[in-house]
Amino acid sequence: MNADTDSETGTGAMVERLARRGRVAQRAVSQLDTAAKALALNAAAAAIRDYAPSILAANARDVAAAQAKGLPPATLDRLALDEARLDAIVATVEAVAALPDPVGEEIDRRAAPAGMTLVRRRVPVGVIGIIYESRPNVTVDAAALCVMAGNAALLRGGSDAVQSNSALHAAFVQGLARAGVPEDAVQLLPTQDRAAVGAMLRAAGLIDMIVPRGGKDLVARVQADARVPVLAHLDGICHTYVHAAADPAMAEAVVLDAKMRRPGICGATETLLLDAAFPAAQRVLAALLEAGCELRGDARARAIDPRVGEASAGDWDAEYLDAILAVAVVDGPDAAMAHIAAHSSGHTDAIVTADSAVAARFLAEVDSAIVMHNASTQFADGGEFGLGAEIGIATGRLHARGPVALEGLTTYKWQVLGNGEVRG
Amino acid sequence: MNADTDSETGTGAMVERLARRGRVAQRAVSQLDTAAKALALNAAAAAIRDYAPSILAANARDVAAAQAKGLPPATLDRLALDEARLDAIVATVEAVAALPDPVGEEIDRRAAPAGMTLVRRRVPVGVIGIIYESRPNVTVDAAALCVMAGNAALLRGGSDAVQSNSALHAAFVQGLARAGVPEDAVQLLPTQDRAAVGAMLRAAGLIDMIVPRGGKDLVARVQADARVPVLAHLDGICHTYVHAAADPAMAEAVVLDAKMRRPGICGATETLLLDAAFPAAQRVLAALLEAGCELRGDARARAIDPRVGEASAGDWDAEYLDAILAVAVVDGPDAAMAHIAAHSSGHTDAIVTADSAVAARFLAEVDSAIVMHNASTQFADGGEFGLGAEIGIATGRLHARGPVALEGLTTYKWQVLGNGEVRG
Numbered sequence: 001m002n003a004d005t006d007s008e009t010g011t012g013a014m015v016e017r018l019a020r021r022g023r024v025a026q027r028a029v030s031q032l033d034t035a036a037k038a039l040a041l042n043a044a045a046a047a048i049r050d051y052a053p054s055i056l057a058a059n060a061r062d063v064a065a066a067q068a069k070g071l072p073p074a075t076l077d078r079l080a081l082d083e084a085r086l087d088a089i090v091a092t093v094e095a096v097a098a099l100p101d102p103v104g105e106e107i108d109r110r111a112a113p114a115g116m117t118l119v120r121r122r123v124p125v126g127v128i129g130i131i132y133e134s135r136p137n138v139t140v141d142a143a144a145l146c147v148m149a150g151n152a153a154l155l156r157g158g159s160d161a162v163q164s165n166s167a168l169h170a171a172f173v174q175g176l177a178r179a180g181v182p183e184d185a186v187q188l189l190p191t192q193d194r195a196a197v198g199a200m201l202r203a204a205g206l207i208d209m210i211v212p213r214g215g216k217d218l219v220a221r222v223q224a225d226a227r228v229p230v231l232a233h234l235d236g237i238c239h240t241y242v243h244a245a246a247d248p249a250m251a252e253a254v255v256l257d258a259k260m261r262r263p264g265i266c267g268a269t270e271t272l273l274l275d276a277a278f279p280a281a282q283r284v285l286a287a288l289l290e291a292g293c294e295l296r297g298d299a300r301a302r303a304i305d306p307r308v309g310e311a312s313a314g315d316w317d318a319e320y321l322d323a324i325l326a327v328a329v330v331d332g333p334d335a336a337m338a339h340i341a342a343h344s345s346g347h348t349d350a351i352v353t354a355d356s357a358v359a360a361r362f363l364a365e366v367d368s369a370i371v372m373h374n375a376s377t378q379f380a381d382g383g384e385f386g387l388g389a390e391i392g393i394a395t396g397r398l399h400a401r402g403p404v405a406l407e408g409l410t411t412y413k414w415q416v417l418g419n420g421e422v423r424g
Numbered sequence: 425m426n427a428d429t430d431s432e433t434g435t436g437a438m439v440e441r442l443a444r445r446g447r448v449a450q451r452a453v454s455q456l457d458t459a460a461k462a463l464a465l466n467a468a469a470a471a472i473r474d475y476a477p478s479i480l481a482a483n484a485r486d487v488a489a490a491q492a493k494g495l496p497p498a499t500l501d502r503l504a505l506d507e508a509r510l511d512a513i514v515a516t517v518e519a520v521a522a523l524p525d526p527v528g529e530e531i532d533r534r535a536a537p538a539g540m541t542l543v544r545r546r547v548p549v550g551v552i553g554i555i556y557e558s559r560p561n562v563t564v565d566a567a568a569l570c571v572m573a574g575n576a577a578l579l580r581g582g583s584d585a586v587q588s589n590s591a592l593h594a595a596f597v598q599g600l601a602r603a604g605v606p607e608d609a610v611q612l613l614p615t616q617d618r619a620a621v622g623a624m625l626r627a628a629g630l631i632d633m634i635v636p637r638g639g640k641d642l643v644a645r646v647q648a649d650a651r652v653p654v655l656a657h658l659d660g661i662c663h664t665y666v667h668a669a670a671d672p673a674m675a676e677a678v679v680l681d682a683k684m685r686r687p688g689i690c691g692a693t694e695t696l697l698l699d700a701a702f703p704a705a706q707r708v709l710a711a712l713l714e715a716g717c718e719l720r721g722d723a724r725a726r727a728i729d730p731r732v733g734e735a736s737a738g739d740w741d742a743e744y745l746d747a748i749l750a751v752a753v754v755d756g757p758d759a760a761m762a763h764i765a766a767h768s769s770g771h772t773d774a775i776v777t778a779d780s781a782v783a784a785r786f787l788a789e790v791d792s793a794i795v796m797h798n799a800s801t802q803f804a805d806g807g808e809f810g811l812g813a814e815i816g817i818a819t820g821r822l823h824a825r826g827p828v829a830l831e832g833l834t835t836y837k838w839q840v841l842g843n844g845e846v847r848g
Contacts, residue, residue, distance in 0.1 A: 027765065031789060104788075113810055116799050123791070125821055204647075208821045223628075229653065229822050250844035257846035341451065350840075363839045364528075365455060367547070375540050375842025384847065385838070386537050397550055397632045398653050399823040402838045414809070414826040415787045416774075418799025420674035422681035423808065 044175030124150030236266030468599030548574030660690030
């Protein structure tokens, strides 16, 4: 047995031990009422506030180490905390504590043919593994959402944020403990051994769901290797289709926002589909160009405005996350929906039209987690959906889709209320 | 490249081709209204009735081949069709056609902070792979459930039933086609190449969900190898806990039914937990023994009746599927629930008690797909739950749990109804 295997075995055993401790704590958390969970989260928020100086000091050590390693400015920005960011973290915990509690909610009630009453009721998923990169706020956001939905969290943060995560975690669980909630409800993996991620991904039966939070490489690795169900999205190749009957001013405003408000978020539109019968296509393209957006179009789009560059085949499947937009001219809703069916990543697709029948068809037929009518795809966000917070956005086809908050961290069980019935 | 790789590559390409054709057909099926789907299923039922002679002849060839191979009587029984069984298959299709249609159902409506209306609506899961063994009725049951919930089915039946499945499938899709539904909505893999199963299990993104129907070896292989979400249960290690306050006559009747009605089904009780304070334990054990049940107990159970044999450690995790029952004496609900937490497979666990507070605790705290009060665990069945039919029983923790019928073959999407809102 070589050192690698030793390390992998030791790490695997550690992950298993933590997951089992999480399961025990989760049984306790699953039975807490809403007030007890809110109390615990508010205590955790207060503890983070109490420990703010040591949390910020720990974060300063992480930032200094990251600077010494020459990490790029974007990573340093994701990593860095200050008082305002810490206030926002505390505010999120308090907001989650105030959300409606899905646990115990009755979602179905029926009579069985043999007489029993059948009730389906929401229950927590169980032990949730969160695998993330340099943002220390994920430590707290994920912990708060998991606890409020009656789950245990097993956190594996990035090595760049190890001091910050450790300080935030210590404060959070001290708050939980003050409120009588077991500290094991939120565990942070005490190792940066990369084998730990593999062990989490293979821990079927011990970890019930994995949520990766980070760049595409991380999500792709998790989706490829996980033996545990994964809640995530890999790509946000979002479309906005401007139908013939779109209001020109609305089309211009919605498309501009959908691409240019923040070009780098997953809900940003990456392909614009212009109906050949839409009379104000030039106006929309001009507005994009004047806002500094590079346009890559098919021949018909280039004929509308000579400043449109030439799209190659790869552009229809590109997630630019930048001020670049692919533009195709399509002949009617069927062609638009066929393009979307072929190229969408199933995240968010929108139509702009004043024709309600066409809108209804689009909303029914486009098979994405989120479909929109007359709104910017940039609204694809748990906060914008009024969910209070989100553990992530999911493009898988089962369990939970789109922005996922507390409800997506629950499942259900059947309760059968009998009077001595036998099947006979 | 050797023959094996060739075959695997060819088979993988074939599975991919069929899955893509299924996806195209599924888009059409997903947009059918309830009446159109019911019409198509009734046409499929009529076609099976029309082709009954050739279906039964095909089945007779399968049975003869299975007899020649010396397959065991239980397999021959699962394989064999007669007119009565074919009538039952047709009746199931007609019953599924009459079920409430979950597709399009609004499950949530809220206003977004920015003003849009957000609607969550049930949509089909997509392309469902069904991997099954010798029962030809699965061909039809699964096809009917998938189509009624707006999905496409990709069927991979067992080699013993190849003629029967082919005849049933041909009739079914001819019925669909008569009603204008694409035949590709239900495809039967035209090969018995074992690589096809592996290709289906790896077809993430092409197949949205796999449902294995068959013995434990099949389910275990599917769960171990699948890259696609799996809806299944592996074990049915079900418990019945007789609390101190159980009515003795009810306890006797419920426990007897829970074990002995059909000892071989997944909802059969495998472990009886007798509360030490339950006064009629001897009566319950005597009834089981007199019904021919072998009892394997701990020391306290053996002290109740000397006919109880000695349980070994493995008995607490055994799924006998036979007239054998493990019996433990426990001190109160906490000990009973601790035993269940340690040994249940999460399928179905029941309590018998007249104490409603204890029952409520048990129903809340036991973390299984189905929890029962004063009813036989043998009721764990989609038909008994009034679901009309079932694609299977799931013990996974996400998406759908317990008996799964039409609703478990759907997921949801968010529809965002705007008026030109931009995020700004």
